[in-house]
Amino acid sequence: MITVTDLTKRYARTTAVDHISFSVHKGDIVGFLGPNGAGKTTTMRMLTCFFPPTAGTATVAGFDVFTQSMEVRRRIGYLPEAPPLYLEMETIEYLRFVGRLKGLSGAQLERRVAYVLDRCNIGDVKMKLLGKLSKGYRQRVGLAQAIIHNPDVLILDEPTSGLDPKQINETRELIKSLAGDHTIILSTHILPEVEQTCEQVLIINKGKLVATDSVHNLQARARGAESMLIEVAARDGEFATARVQDRIQKIPGVSRAVLKEELQNGAVFEVEASKGQLVRGDLARAVVESGWDLNELRPSAMSLEEIFLQLTGSDAVAEADAPPEAAQPPEAPEASA
Amino acid sequence: MRNIWIICRRELSSYFTSPIAWLLLTMYSVIFGWIFWNFLGEFIKQGLDMEMMGQASPMNVNEQVIRPLLGTSSFLGLFMIPLISMRLFAEEKRNGTIELLATSPVRDIEIILGKWLAATSLYCWIVLFASINFVFLFRYGNPDWKPMLITLLGVFLQGAALLAVGTFISTLTKNQIIAGALTFGACLLLWVFSWVSSYDSSTWAQVFSYMSVITHFDTFDRGVLSSKDAIYYLSVIFLGLFFTARSMESLRWRS
Numbered sequence: 324m325i326t327v328t329d330l331t332k333r334y335a336r337t338t339a340v341d342h343i344s345f346s347v348h349k350g351d352i353v354g355f356l357g358p359n360g361a362g363k364t365t366t367m368r369m370l371t372c373f374f375p376p377t378a379g380t381a382t383v384a385g386f387d388v389f390t391q392s393m394e395v396r397r398r399i400g401y402l403p404e405a406p407p408l409y410l411e412m413e414t415i416e417y418l419r420f421v422g423r424l425k426g427l428s429g430a431q432l433e434r435r436v437a438y439v440l441d442r443c444n445i446g447d448v449k450m451k452l453l454g455k456l457s458k459g460y461r462q463r464v465g466l467a468q469a470i471i472h473n474p475d476v477l478i479l480d481e482p483t484s485g486l487d488p489k490q491i492n493e494t495r496e497l498i499k500s501l502a503g504d505h506t507i508i509l510s511t512h513i514l515p516e517v518e519q520t521c522e523q524v525l526i527i528n529k530g531k532l533v534a535t536d537s538v539h540n541l542q543a544r545a546r547g548a549e550s551m552l553i554e555v556a557a558r559d560g561e562f563a564t565a566r567v568q569d570r571i572q573k574i575p576g577v578s579r580a581v582l583k584e585e586l587q588n589g590a591v592f593e594v595e596a597s598k599g600q601l602v603r604g605d606l607a608r609a610v611v612e613s614g615w616d617l618n619e620l621r622p623s624a625m626s627l628e629e630i631f632l633q634l635t636g637s638d639a640v641a642e643a644d645a646p647p648e649a650a651q652p653p654e655a656p657e658a659s660a
Numbered sequence: 661m662r663n664i665w666i667i668c669r670r671e672l673s674s675y676f677t678s679p680i681a682w683l684l685l686t687m688y689s690v691i692f693g694w695i696f697w698n699f700l701g702e703f704i705k706q707g708l709d710m711e712m713m714g715q716a717s718p719m720n721v722n723e724q725v726i727r728p729l730l731g732t733s734s735f736l737g738l739f740m741i742p743l744i745s746m747r748l749f750a751e752e753k754r755n756g757t758i759e760l761l762a763t764s765p766v767r768d769i770e771i772i773l774g775k776w777l778a779a780t781s782l783y784c785w786i787v788l789f790a791s792i793n794f795v796f797l798f799r800y801g802n803p804d805w806k807p808m809l810i811t812l813l814g815v816f817l818q819g820a821a822l823l824a825v826g827t828f829i830s831t832l833t834k835n836q837i838i839a840g841a842l843t844f845g846a847c848l849l850l851w852v853f854s855w856v857s858s859y860d861s862s863t864w865a866q867v868f869s870y871m872s873v874i875t876h877f878d879t880f881d882r883g884v885l886s887s888k889d890a891i892y893y894l895s896v897i898f899l900g901l902f903f904t905a906r907s908m909e910s911l912r913w914r915s
Contacts, residue, residue, distance in 0.1 A: 407756050411674050
């Protein structure tokens with residue numbers, strides 16, 4: 324559906340996008356991931372024909388973005404980072420305007436307007452001025468205008484930025500539900516969003532594509548050897564960490580067992596196995612048969628976050644959104660009198 | 661064609677929902693009405709004076725009321741034009757709605773024409789609305805309507821030309837105030853260029869005088885339909901819109 328070859332955008336002094344190549348199949352949801360300023364918006368603007376590439380080509384549904392721009396524009400729905408709303412217009416009036424702009428008219432226009440009002444759940448604000456809508460509603464109106472002409476391709480630039488957690492969830496669900504009919508590219512710098520919504524991920528940093536794969540493969544790839552976390556506890560209250568570690572290491576297939584955390588009456592080990600998940604059963608049996616309790620056994624998949632930081636280098640750390648736990652500074656101890 | 665109309669209609673409706681159109685309509689009508697009242701009062705007083713002195717020299721409503729009034733209204737337009745044109749592109753650039761227009765299956769020239777047409781028709785409507793005052797002249801007098809229409813056409817053409825310049829200036833910035841101030845400056849400059857002809861007749865003076873919008877308004881003001889002056893206005897419109905198109909194109913390549 325989308326083919327991008329050596330796409331490059333250079334400004335006077337900087338290269339915003341540097342020889343990017345990728346392709347997206349029909350019906351896929353692709354996450355475009357990168358720290359702020361990595362070139363996500365620039366790439367999307369080239370795909371939507373907002374501005375032409377300096378070098379390289381991109382085709383959407385077989386049409387070149389530069390030479391067959393009008394054909395491409397008819398097939399693309401675009402939600403820029405800030406929804407392009409005319410604040411002095413009413414929702415329904417605005418949607419009719421965009422619909423007409425995209426070539427709809429008459430009964431077909433009314434049908435599509437009614438459809439997107441329903442689909443994006445904005446029917447209750449259809450007579451309100453866009454300037455009076457809350458951010459969540461504005462975002463949904465933005466999505467509605469993007470899908471009004473039933474485009475083959477949807478390009479969404481940070482569709483959940485600035486929303487509250489409930490709205491973020493609703494928007495993600497909405498986007499997911501659109502995936503069947505449309506091919507979707509969405510950009511974000513929020514990692515869980517990609518894990519939750521996308522099937523394929525493109526990671527971009529400083530204008531260069533650093534990784535492109537399915538979310539699943541990417542996790543597996545970064546994980547390297549199969550590893551698991553196992554939490555073992557002793558029933559009788561006498562727990563000997565070394566003995567347990569020793570026992571685990573003796574299981575065939577286990578290459579290494581590292582103590583991760585010592586608990587009050589047990590411990591967590593990270594177990595690396597060369598034979599993959601097949602070891603799990605043996606591991607569980609060994610622990611139980613030795614008379615210990617098996618509290619938890621799970622694969623220690625590297626989160627996309629770690630992969631991301633690993634791929635984009637440490638300079639991205641400051642820019643990437645911190646995970647919610649870390650965002651909140653630990654509560655200060657009670658002030659001394 | 662259809663796209664031009666779509667853009668134009670939205671633009672017009674936004675002039676009226678953001679109260680700028682109503683504001684201009686009111687202000688212009690009040691000022692125009694006041695000036696009309698004054699010209700008319702003077703005309704009537706002059707008529708009475710002549711009657712009292714017993715000398716009945718011919719008087720002309722066209723020459724003494726309509727013509728100076730429309731001349732003044734072309735001057736009033738000078739203040740109104742920046743207010744109409746400044747938002748055309750500057751607002752879209754600030755709100756990000758330009759991204760919607762520029763990625764829709766609409767050609768740049770259709771966007772530009774739609775916006776300029778909306779601005780021009782708003783301007784013409786405001787002038788026409790204020791011209792309702794002339795109805796009284798036709799009701800109680802017998803003015804010649806042909807030169808009046810030609811002068812009105814001159815007012816429209818001058819407005820359309822300056823609005824094309826304003827449209828171009830609006831593409832240069834995100835800031836409506838800057839766009840408005842620049843447009844006002846440009847309009848004023850195109851106005852005062854004609855002054856040079858009063859004391860100088862060198863080639864340069866003639867060039868500057870030719871560039872002035874007011875030089876070409878004079879013939880229309882006299883009720884003369886002159887193709888030469890109409891062509892001047894049409895070429896200013898063309899140039900203004902042409903530069904707007906180039907400016908939008910460069911926006912795409914640079915941004």
